[in-house]
Amino acid sequence: MIRVRGLVKRFGQHTVLHGIDLDVARGQVVVVIGPSGSGKTTLLRCLNFLEEYDDGEVVVDGALLGYRRGADGRLGRRSEEEIAKSRSEIGMVFQSFNLFPHKSVLDNITLAPIYIKGVRRDVAKQVATELLTKVGLAHKADAYPGTLSSGQQQRVAIARALAMQPKVMLFDEVTSALDPELVGEVLTVMRGLAEDGMTMVIVSHEMQFAREVAHRVVFLDGGRILEEGPPKTLFREPSSERLHAFLRRFTEGYKLSV
């Protein structure tokens, strides 16, 4: 479903991603972990072209994302319309929810289907209601985002992304801005999606969640993939010293907080 080869991203002089290779099969859940500044979020944002990458390729469902190869073999940026079309098939959930504060919960969800896909208003509403039921917020359809808890807002954001019926869902540290007691309700929704067979790439610090839900965990450090594999192997027997240290910091943090 997603194939990344030699992905390079620079911000000015600073290279954030040094040639990433990554494959995500249909229905697979891949969790990306790593210290802050390792390029996790940048990698994820390259997967829907919110960041334009400088080298390498990102192929989603068979099509090169953001660029097209011209007759002369050189890459040119795709038109805005094509890029928008690709993005509409890739759902993204942000750390800070990014809901539309001037729209009700229902309108947040129906806006894109109505305006981008031309879905009829009543159909869009029905789909939105079903999605809200799925994330446990059917009773909040007419509420405005500002009146919801952080956990509820994030669940609406997930429903909003799902309403476009994406082929892939990207999650960018979606529980990092939540009150600790609200993390669970969001993870439950994500776990349900994984069980439904959704293809997901998740940037997260929730190690326990990664252990339970991920088919594969990718450890990113300094803009490079240092290790990847099934969570059980990776967490139990990290082969690199960096991952070992990273995981130890987590377990220590966990012990301290208990």
Add this chain to the structure above:
Amino acid sequence: MGGYFFDFGFIYRNLPIFWSGLGVTLEVSVLAMAGAVVGGLVIAFGRMSRRVWLFAPATAYVEFLRNTPVLIQMFGLYFGLAVLGFRLSPITAGVLALAGQNAAYLAEIYRAGIESVGRRQLEAALALGMRRWRAMRLVVVPIAVTRLVAPIGNQLVVIIKDTSLVSSISVYELTMEGKRLAERSAATYEVFATIAVFYLVLTSAVSLALRFYERRVQLIF
């Protein structure tokens, strides 16, 4: 009768003159406000454009008009253009000058608001597959406008007060009528105090209306 504090009778007898001036002031205010609000939006988009041929002229416009006095701009439009053979009516020249300069100020208010307020929501809209222009129209601008009510309101009040400047290109609005009345009657104090009250009522009405609107749109946030 001399030795008085305030001759209300004088004001009352001359109310028609004030009304006529107030009418012109209202006309100039409304036209200039409309022009500035809409023109400012256009210029703001120019300022935020990545295309040089939009960005450069919009920036030059803002810098030039913000950094020269509006009175001089008014003279330029009225007397200057007349020399070149384009004769504008005093009201047209006045409205254009006020709308022109305040569009520059409003453009900067819009730009700051749009760039700071809607960035995250813009990304969300783009990620859903909206094209930039539609995301702006459906998401960013509506959010920015509701959060910019207060600074926009301040600028509208400035416009109302600055309409008094069009008196200097012989538009018979409130200030001009007042000046003439004061010269004829020597009731300077009464006349200008009354004019001040009229302006105060106008600006307060705008402020109150906007505050009411602001409260309403913030309730749903």
